Amino acid sequence: MKLYGMQQSRSFRCLWALEETGLEYEYVPVKLRTEETDPDSAQHPNYLAVNVQGKVPTLIDGDLNLTESVAILHYIARKAPDSRLIPDADIQTLAKHDELVSFVLAELEQPLWSKGKHMFALPEAQRIPQMFETAKFEFAKAVRTLDHLLPDNEFAVANHFSMVDILLAQTFNWAIRFEFDVPQQYQDLRNRHYDRPAAKRAMELIS
Ligand SMILES: N[C@@H](CCC(=O)N[C@@H](CS)C(=O)NCC(=O)O)C(=O)O
Numbered sequence: 369m370k371l372y373g374m375q376q377s378r379s380f381r382c383l384w385a386l387e388e389t390g391l392e393y394e395y396v397p398v399k400l401r402t403e404e405t406d407p408d409s410a411q412h413p414n415y416l417a418v419n420v421q422g423k424v425p426t427l428i429d430g431d432l433n434l435t436e437s438v439a440i441l442h443y444i445a446r447k448a449p450d451s452r453l454i455p456d457a458d459i460q461t462l463a464k465h466d467e468l469v470s471f472v473l474a475e476l477e478q479p480l481w482s483k484g485k486h487m488f489a490l491p492e493a494q495r496i497p498q499m500f501e502t503a504k505f506e507f508a509k510a511v512r513t514l515d516h517l518l519p520d521n522e523f524a525v526a527n528h529f530s531m532v533d534i535l536l537a538q539t540f541n542w543a544i545r546f547e548f549d550v551p552q553q554y555q556d557l558r559n560r561h562y563d564r565p566a567a568k569r570a571m572e573l574i575s
């Protein structure tokens with residue numbers, strides 16, 4: 369299995385999950401927003417052949433080619449059921465898990481990505497710096513919603529660590545790096561999960 373990624377981007381979610389499972393894999397660092405002539409660039413034709421958008425992450429396993437971080441997390445979790453990255457739980461708990469996964473993607477990370485797009489990812493002519501304030505407003509709203517969705521517990525669901533804990537911790541880490549206002553309880557969540565041996569090993573791999 370081969371995972372293409374870039375440092376602390378969304379690919380880190382998948383790298384961390386792989387470390388949680390103990391599955392064998394190869395990590396291939398990719399450079400974003402670089403010249404297509406650079407063989408390590410996400411714009412190089414060889415990489416565009418596996419990820420048409422020139423984004424990370426990409427996971428290759430035999431004939432399987434996956435390019436969405438949450439699909440990759442599910443795949444890794446299903447390949448290693450003993451990891452319990454998909455919670456070992458009843459259908460209702462699984463539904464709450466899926467709700468939180470969707471919430472992270474649709475609500476929590478969107479303002480972060482909006483800031484990233486308008487800071488560096490979009491072509492300069494398309495960037496609107498005024499939207500940073502909107503992103504801040506939307507992130508604060510998402511965080512207030514999360515206060516109602518998350519139990520007062522060490523883990524998000526099922527009383528054990530699962531892939532939604534990776535998603536939450538990585539997304540709050542992203543928010544801190546991008547200088548959003550992250551309440552102390554979510555800084556603590558980030559720190560608690562990034563202290564796991566698998567997260568530390570994943571961090572070592574990208575540093
Ligand atoms: N929905 C995708 C988003 C992938 C994505 O946008 N990745 C960013 C890095 S976090 C990227 O590769 N951006 C390309 C760029 O900024 O040029 C996923 O969750 O995997």
